[in-house]
Amino acid sequence: MTPNRRAVIDIGSNSIRLVVYAGSVRSPVPIYNEKSRVSLGACLNGDSVIDEDTMERAVGAIARLHRVAEMMEVDWLRVIATAATREARNGPELVKRAAKLGIKIDVIDGQAEALASGMGIISEHPDADGYVGDLGGGSLELVRIKNGQLKESVSLPLGTLRIGEFRNMAAKQVAQHIQQHLTTANGDDKFLIEPGLPFYLIGGSWRSLARLHMFVTEFPLAVLSNYRLPSEAPADLLELTRNATAVAETKVVPSGRMAALPDATSLLAGIARLFQPSHFLTSISGIREGLLFGKLKKAEQREDPLIAAVRFEGKRLSRFSYHGDALADWIAPLFTTDSPEMERLRQCACLLADSAWQVSPEYRATHSLNFALDGSWPSIGPHERAILAAALMAAHGQKNSWPTILLQLAEHRELMKAMQWGLAIRLALRLDGGSGAALTESRFEADAGKLQLTLNGDFARLRSGSVERRLDRLAISLGHGGSEVVSFGGQSLRQRLFKG
Structure with missing residues (x-):
């Protein structure tokens, strides 16, 4: 997966800054951030003239940051200047000096x-x-x-x-x-x-x-x-x-x-x-x-920024052919009463389900806690981060006790709901080894107080004691009296649905 690198050099009043972005086109993540403390705005309360020393330092900073962006092989770079440059009487001189170095500065109005x-x-x-x-x-x-x-x-x-x-x-x-x-x-x-x-x-x-x-x-x-x-x-x-x-x-x-x-x-x-x-x-x-967002196509702008970000990360970190969305669909029938906000977080947990495999097993729950709380996730606050963390921790082995920080950020009932998502994800990771191959040939059903997992065709061979234990724990958390793995041997689900 080759990231599309974009960059902006922002010539402000207090500093000159380069930010380089990569990751999802819809939700880019800063991968490099450098600023030079050149106060062009110091002139604004005086004669509105940038002094020569400041001018030279500004040109030098712009030249360095522009070269850094070139070395990072960015696909798109824009250099903008704001209030100090547009209001300084010799602001155009800064633009001319940069132009001599092959750097085009866009002085944008207020x-x-x-x-x-x-x-x-x-x-x-x-x-x-x-x-x-x-x-x-x-x-x-x-x-x-x-x-x-x-x-x-x-x-x-x-x-x-x-x-x-x-x-x-x-x-x-x-x-x-x-x-x-x-x-x-x-x-x-x-x-x-x-x-x-x-x-x-x-x-x-x-x-x-x-x-x-x-x-x-x-x-x-x-x-x-x-x-x-x-x-x-x-x-x-x-x-x-x-x-x-x-x-x-x-x-x-x-x-x-x-x-x-x-x-x-x-x-x-x-x-x-x-x-x-x-x-x-x-x-x-x-x-x-905002400048990056303005470059996107309308269809890209309409994408959910959070879902785009976690899908990109989930795909980047996944071991197998990516199936985070299929996993979200697989567990959805168990949680039909979730609010739209919780449904969105549940989908995020599924999209990130395979993000901790490279971590030693005994540390995966802790890694998931930090990953959810500290990650570059747009459009959500601490409360939602805590719920996401609880789901991912449960998916990687965390029991009913929660770190204090999660209890400070979210309600206990929300964490318990997230734990149920995590247990369903954990079952999926064991059922087919996290490959996602069994998702289309298995499904959940509730019958006579039991939670049933139906396996079709050759996928019946995936039944194991470990799968049954994880199913049972999920059933108990959902309030079912028990659990059962049911097998339909011989034919796949597709063959049975479309027979004749």
């Missing part, structure tokens, strides 16, 4: 930047209904998304390099400033604000705030993707973020984000006051992911 950020959120949440805020050093992009469609958008000069006066303001004052900027930017075309909707957070400073919130609340999983903050969190953390010594002692905020954290928190407290969101949701998808 509207295009906002729309790309919105597309980044839609790439991970196809049915998103809420607001997006992308905070950079030079600007703040706000986008309204409704039912997975881009609506109003605006770019405001409220990046972290420009909002130092917000640091000691009350949230009400900050909200008033944001409203004034919205009015100035849009004029008569109002950016309508509907309260009670999710607000998606993009940007390193707001991710740092999420890390701090995790620390303060002792949240057990340090995965930022889709981490949920209550709407009052920015106001609650304001005092702490203004104490640099206390923040440093937590050791969870990157040193490069320390200076901007109080301003970014004050800005978000003002947003909370103005937008009155239901909650904030931290996103690791933004402008770069």
